[in-house]
Amino acid sequence: MMRRCVLLDTGPLVAVINRSDKFYGWTTTQWANIEPPLLTCEAVISEACFLLKKVYGGQEAVINLVKNGVINIPFKLDEEAIIIGELVKTYQSVPMSLADACLVRMSEQHIDSFLLTFDSDFLIYRRDKNQIIPVIMP
Numbered sequence: 001m002m003r004r005c006v007l008l009d010t011g012p013l014v015a016v017i018n019r020s021d022k023f024y025g026w027t028t029t030q031w032a033n034i035e036p037p038l039l040t041c042e043a044v045i046s047e048a049c050f051l052l053k054k055v056y057g058g059q060e061a062v063i064n065l066v067k068n069g070v071i072n073i074p075f076k077l078d079e080e081a082i083i084i085g086e087l088v089k090t091y092q093s094v095p096m097s098l099a100d101a102c103l104v105r106m107s108e109q110h111i112d113s114f115l116l117t118f119d120s121d122f123l124i125y126r127r128d129k130n131q132i133i134p135v136i137m138p
Contacts, residue, residue, distance in 0.1 A: 011118035
């Protein structure tokens with residue numbers, strides 16, 4: 001198991017719970033090599049619950065990962081709203097979702113982190129204006 005700070009995006013969270021997801025196998029392999037907790041934001045949790053609403057037990061599985069400490073949510077939007085607003089404005093042509101903006105900000109706060117994602121927009125986004133965000137993606 002790797003001891004590194006891993007930030008969690010919506011796609012891999014959904015895939016690890018939904019066995020019919022095309023990335024289920026890849027995600028479970030990655031997940032097995034990461035030592036918890038994975039860090040994320042409430043926007044990711046909300047997106048995942050929405051996407052899993054028709055998967056039996058899907059939303060409950062997301063909440064259980066948080067409840068059991070597999071996922072931690074250290075991000076506080078009320079403390080970061082100004083920076084999040086700037087990020088969303090900077091990348092409005094992409095466009096950038098709230099969850100993506102929060103994860104970019106979290107990557108600035110956790111400088112040695114890697115982002116577990118399927119979203120190629122993170123190859124465009126930059127942390128601290130010009131630094132590539134290290135990603136783990138298929």
